[in-house]
Amino acid sequence: MKFILRNTFLLVFLFSVGNINSQFRTKVNFGSDWEFKRAETNSNWEKVVIPHTAKIEPLVVNNQFQGTCWYQKKFDVSNSKNKKVFLYFEGVMQEADVWINDQKVTNHKGGYLPFTVDVTPFLKSKGNTIKVKVNNEDNPEFLPGKPLKDLDFNYYGGIYRNVYLITTDKLYITNAIQANKKASGGIFVNFDNVTKSEASGTIQVHLKNEYTNNKNVSLKYILTNNEGEKLEFKSETFLINANSNKAITQNIEVKKPKLWSISKPNLYSLEVQVIVNNKIIDTYSETIGIRKSEIKEDGYYLNDEKLYITGTNEHQEYPYLGYAISDEAQYRDAVKIKNAGFDLVRMSHYPHAEAFLNACDVLGILVMNSLTGWQFFGSETFQKNALQDIREMARRDRNHPSVIFWEASLNETQMSESFMKDAAKTLKEEIPFANNYTACWIDNENYDIFIPARQHGKAPDYWTKYNNGKRKIFIAEYGDWEYYAQNAGFNQTEFSNLKDDERTSRQLRGFGEKRLLQQAYNFQEAANSNRKGSQTIGEANWAMFDYNRGYSNDLESSGISDIFRIPKFAYYFYQSQRDANVILDCKLVSGPMINIASYWTENSSLNVTVYSNCDEVAMYLNDVLIAKEKPAINTNSDQLIHPPFIFKLDKFIPGTLRAEGYINGEKVVSNSVKTPEKPTKIELTYDISSKKINPNYPDMVFVYAKITDANGTVIPTATDEVTFSLTEGNAELIGENPVKAEAGIATIILKTTHFKKPISIIATGANLQNGRIEIRPLQKNY
Template sequence: MKYTNLGRNTLNFNKDWKFILGDTSGAELKKMTDDEWECVCLPHTPRLESLHVDLHYQGFCWYRKCFIADEAWKGMKLFIEFEAAMHEAHVWINGTFKQIHKGGYLPFMLDITENVEFGVENVIAVRLDNSDNGAIPPGKPLESLDFSYFGGLYRNVKLHITEKLHVTDAVFAGKQAGGGVFVKYSNVSKAAATVEVQTHVLNEHDHVKDVTVVTSILDKQGRLVGTTESLIESVSAGGEHTFEQMITLTSPQLWHPDHPYLYTLLTEIIDGEGIMADHLRTRIGIRTISFSKLNGFMINGERMVIRGTNRHQQYPYIGNAASNNAQYRDALKLKEGGFNFVRLGHYPQAPAFLDACDELGLMTVEAVPGWQYCQVGEFQEIAKQNIRDMIRRDRNHPCMIMWEVSLNETYNKRQGATDEFFHECHLIAHEEYPGDQMNTSGDTIGRDNPAYVNFDVPFTIWEDSTMSRPLEDVLTDKGGFDREYGDYEFGGHESTSRVPRGAGEKKLLLQAWNYQWSLNRNRSNSWSLGDASWIGIDHNRGCYPWLAECGALDTFRLPKYVYYFYQSQRKPDVIHEQIDSGPMAFIANEWTERVSPAKIVVYSNCDEVELLVNGKSVGIRKPDQGPDTEYGERITGYEVDYWLTDEEQHKWKEGTMESRTDSGSLMVSTYDGGNCRNLERAPFTFEGVAYEPGELKAIGRIRGQEKAVYVVRTPLEPEVLSLRMDMSGKALAADGSDFVFAYAEIRDANGTIITSASHEVTFEVEGPAVIVGDNPIQAEAGIATVLLQSRLVPGEVIVTSYAKGVQSAVTRFTIV
């Protein structure tokens, strides 16, 4: 049936904002002069910060936007949606105060229908304050916080225009387990699946409306694969109704990290006159999940090990103010790095990042904002509301498999952090998402009675003395999740896992060994459902004046050795379209002059690896399979023979490295062929390789067939720069806020990046783009990086890089 379409319209409201740092009297007034204010695009940060920053800007700032209301909007409903604002927002429209919103990570919406004037300019004014505030989660002062708040209107702002008969917004509606469109699934199998849909409709007309809801499911090609039409419901003036419908699909394409299929749910609201009053599209992924000690984590009836990492949402210089494309690029890098899961530590992150996780097949856990703090009173009330709002916002994302409701590391010695409070948080989550697909998670450590708190997926405990993660002693019947590992246990703020990309081969190998050792230990636990390394990407923190450099990627999103260790854990037979996937090999070595014989570590997901020096084979290895040992037990290390017994492995040798644990310094022998038996894919360690300058090649084979090749060449003298733009699946958009990293690589005559090079590199840009942050900048490990941000117009951009003593480089690309 064809309907007359009124529908809804959503406008991007990110352009043409005025901004001023600090507090200004009268800035809320409509006729206030803001000509001297800076013109900015959103997402926006109040102040560009230094690369290594602890105490970023805190205080007031103002945003104002003028707009003309289209005459076609008369008689419609108008809503302004802020995806987030850090972290106390006061909002006015045309001088009329509308709302205070407390909280920096979740959306809020304003109904401005009665405030908008037609034929004249309208003004939205927003006053933000990101000062320390114990009532607003996370609550802890910046100077003692292990991440950074940053500030500003750092996510998108939208204007929604709807008919008075419309589907509500789930957060704005404020209905328990309701509002908006809520999609759940039952009887899910490869043969069939039932899609259960709740649709909340509000009638803001002054008279009754007969309403029909038509719900349809479209496949990736836009073809109709299922539809249902509700009975007619009479909705009174000012009234509301929740429609419940079911669609059963035969042979559905199920969502899974290895094949993340997405359908589109089309919702159409038809009134009694045959007019389509509203319509919206919701992307959905059909899947069913479960967690248990016996069967582990199950998705669609198949057992799967969760191999995850943590992520903070920050970027160099601009803090949290990242475009939708930038969010996608981060998700892509983590997916390509071998992870199938991301813990959103320690707060809800951008909707665009979750959209990317849905598309790419990255499972997630979303955390209520919090970190070592639980003040009784307003803080706890806001925290509980945050749980409701984050579930309402993100319940339809197939990537979301857990909901962390425990306020990270907020143990029972902190005021207000009682078992009763966290049990209530667990119950709130189940109120918002009834049924067996709601899985709460949270800290077990610090709870007096973990069984009473009753998180569905409890986080494991940490035991310093044994560097282990016990759980069975306190929760005998549940599997557990290791929410963070690989960093703090190896020396706290001085952890040997905190390694800059330019630290050199030896330290990068030790960092990767720490994570390998920890991951192998985690996987030995019968109760382990999976884990998340700390952390995927280096980040700033208020409590320390230097980046936390424990990431698999540095702050410029460049990989360290440990990134390739995790990449080797991915399945070689799973190929994703337009994503680096499948078989891989990486030599964790720079092949510079060294004492012979040398030890060479290769990460690969192949069956065997052959290593060649200047074309001559030095051996073919199967994956390492040596014994598991305590960290640092091998004070002087051991020779590797993969076919000896564990006892026979204990042979004396040199070659240890100094590392740390919570107990202090100790000597560790890395890559001795052991501590890998519980890994999905162990490294390949080659001993006794004679050094000779030239080419080091690894060939990975599966069932005898060559599948992956990696080559390292001894670097010569630096000769030339080469430029690379990090698009990572998304072209730079001409929206005034999108950005990419521009990498100037210092290479020799053979094209090898010289990791010892630290030249100062200067960048120049022509066209609709601008450099943000430090320029010139010193290269680290042979690569200098700047952040390149788009302007508002498309066109060709020319980037040139210069450095003393090497040939300059030029590249051209188009902003779209």
């Protein structure tokens, strides 16, 4: 059966890759009990758990490991004559060769997309061995193609994302990428008509029959909302021939759907059962969400409500561990993005982990999905691989409600006209429905929206006067390069005479209050400028977190949080741009907010900036009212929903600054900062961001040692050396140790394995009272 095409609206559903366990299909984590070694060494095999990075790197990565490493594992698996056994690799960086019992079964090129291995023919009844050869050296034939030493990000080696062992019947629902069929494979759900009263569309299920005889099959669909209400329906019986595959399309209607949105990301559970002779032989469950995404003449609409999209860019990199982080860590990063006030993340510059996309679905974060690439256009083989990556990206992620834009182009790359035409066409072939938007940094007629960086335009207008009448514009990057290099072009290795402390947005937290305020002001000015463009539907700042990149010997520090996820002042500017009447899940930050962008020391500015989404703010110094102000509106704030507040003080007096926010004359929120006194102690905290530490599989959280005075005020100039020690628990500390504090905070990563018992950590420093913390498995982590 073919897909039903209607020229109306597109609804995308979420594909969940959570564990699927039943008597019909099993999906179990295959990450334990691996052995690893790098080819460059003659060392013995070491025991590791997947996700795993080929090498723990320093904080600033100047000489990243590139080379070959090996993984192996012994395993047993039940393999009856009617069963199929698959291994699903979410991501291996960046070329993988796989052997089962000394027989080579596959080669896979490309580090950011998954692949499936059918291991059924190679298994023994007992005592199987898998070996994986992994290489992350430069290779111009597949993406990103550009040598690491010239690249604006890093590609860290290893089996760095999850691996799953999947067993099914010989008649089964396929994997969308493995099936390798246009607009098919696996489960593909589309609703082309969505209103508040009804949503209608199709569910396509792709089946493969590896039996030697024909089968009469029916499918049962069970849709359950978050209140437990079920909608059940069944297909007619159909024939699927021996050793063949077939796609079945089922119409679906949902009355009064609970729509997915950025403030209420309602989700459903969809279960599909495969039935033969009145018996279930395969079943697959997904978590899905219903929404309508549309660009109209006057802007972008989500569920028929106009939305100016405020977003950010993110590189999926942890310090020391590179890309090898847990699903829970991915979720925590998404929480931080949502809490910062953003409603979109651009996946710069590659497809991110499936767990991160799942988190975006759960949290209500829109996504611009991105093809791997940056400033590199390779050979015919490279281009062919790029088009295949577009297909696989679409097949992996087409069912996510969060994905609204597809960057089916190579970022900041001079592509040929024929390639751009083929790239956009490829994405449309894979998702052949209306309101499926392709994006390119070149203003090209083959694409639906134009996504330049702000610095690609010319000051002072940049893109505010853009209007070609065909495409809307989304500012995909802004706030960094135009201030760093004064629009010096695309050569990001020309550093001489470019840095200026008074203008750059590249500010480490340790650079001090004045420079962090400059960074925040840069983002404010640029965000305000973006909103003056009548054709601009949204923006994504550069960037959410500081990160490493191959071509540079320092951290790229334009993040509004540092690489350890500690906020800078700019973080609170963005948080203030979400309306106070937007109330999110109780575990997220929303509602009225206020933040004083000052440390209030003798070196602080007497023009104190306060970020708030309130109507008025009153400022007190040592409980004496300084002033009650409205937002400060000028040419660099007049387009903002909530301009900052500025309070002018006559002189510095040590003590406490307190800001109180008012809405409709009622005080609703307050914030205080105290002049720091003598450093006396270390206070330990750890960051969970509403996601508990995984009790069964490896997880990692940041542990912060705050150097404070007797009142608990962080000393913003403290650079004391701190030593972290584990005194109890099954875990390890990863990072520099001892480590110098930056702006009063020293950070290390706590990596857990089987988190069943309490973990105790102590932090020590010269002339400071020790910090201690105990982390318990069953305590609430929010």
